[in-house]
Amino acid sequence: GAVVSQHPSRVICKSGTSVKIECRSLDFQATTMFWYRQFPKQSLMLMATSNEGSKATYEQGVEKDKFLINHASLTLSTLTVTSAHPEDSSFYICSAQRGYNEQFFGPGTRLTVL
Amino acid sequence: GNSVTQMEGPVTLSEEAFLTINCTYTATGYPSLFWYVQYPGEGLQLLLKATKADDKGSNKGFEATYRKETTSFHLEKGSVQVSDSAVYFCALNLQGGSEKLVFGKGMKLTVNP
Numbered sequence: 001g002a003v004v005s006q007h008p009s010r011v012i013c014k015s016g017t018s019v020k021i022e023c024r025s026l027d028f029q030a031t032t033m034f035w036y037r038q039f040p041k042q043s044l045m046l047m048a049t050s051n052e053g054s055k056a057t058y059e060q061g062v063e064k065d066k067f068l069i070n071h072a073s074l075t076l077s078t079l080t081v082t083s084a085h086p087e088d089s090s091f092y093i094c095s096a097q098r099g100y101n102e103q104f105f106g107p108g109t110r111l112t113v114l
Numbered sequence: 115g116n117s118v119t120q121m122e123g124p125v126t127l128s129e130e131a132f133l134t135i136n137c138t139y140t141a142t143g144y145p146s147l148f149w150y151v152q153y154p155g156e157g158l159q160l161l162l163k164a165t166k167a168d169d170k171g172s173n174k175g176f177e178a179t180y181r182k183e184t185t186s187f188h189l190e191k192g193s194v195q196v197s198d199s200a201v202y203f204c205a206l207n208l209q210g211g212s213e214k215l216v217f218g219k220g221m222k223l224t225v226n227p
Contacts, residue, residue, distance in 0.1 A: 004157065032213065043118075043203070043217040044158075093157070097213050101146055101165070105158035 002028050004096050006106035013084055014114055021079045021109045023094030029074035030096035034103065035067075038091040050077045084113045116141045120204040120218035127194055127225050135189040135221055137178075137204035145206040147171075147180055147187040148215070152201040161189075161202070194225045 003026040036044040049057040056069035068080040095103040120137040149161040162171030167182035204218040
């Protein structure tokens with residue numbers, strides 16, 4: 001199957017700082033990528049849809065100024081958590097779409113904000 | 115709205131036991147249904163899918179049948195192995211709509227030798 005990577009896998013930062021998470025499709029081009037957030041014992045919640053060359057589409061309740069998404073190329077999307085606070089601590093997962101009904105997921109990034 | 119409800123675990127089984135993970139859905143249109151699996155330390159992987167009523171998805175000994183009348187997509191395996199230990203997610207998306215997936219909460223399965 002196709003491979004999607006995320007970097008970093010874990011990050012710890014101080015409150016008030018910004019953190020960037022990268023999502024890369026390693027062996028295919030992805031016009032569309034998705035960013036999810038997963039709380040402990042909860043399902044994955046879609047945060048936004050990232051489209052190459054255009055603005056991301058955010059789900060209701062997700063602050064676009066706090067979670068900046070840039071889909072700079074067909075193989076890279078980045079999520080920047082700005083001015084992070086402890087409540088932003090979570091597991092962030094990206095996926096990349098290849099064809100119809102085919103999403104490939106990254107391994108996730110564990111963010112801890114102190 | 116669209117939602118997925120699945121059995122919550124965690125569940126622990128012995129090797130060769132029968133597995134059923136229930137999943138029911140609510141959708142405004144005609145969804146495609148999926149089971150994803152997440153092995154320890156890895157990303158979600160598609161396990162199987164079904165795109166219309168009465169379709170059966172199967173992979174690695176797992177099966178699930180799209181039941182429109184009961185809005186269900188239960189996952190089954192006749193004989194689990196230790197290597198099946200993972201978290202299992204049921205999900206849907208709406209055909210003809212965006213590719214956005216709606217997930218259930220996931221169920222952690224541990225299989226002991």
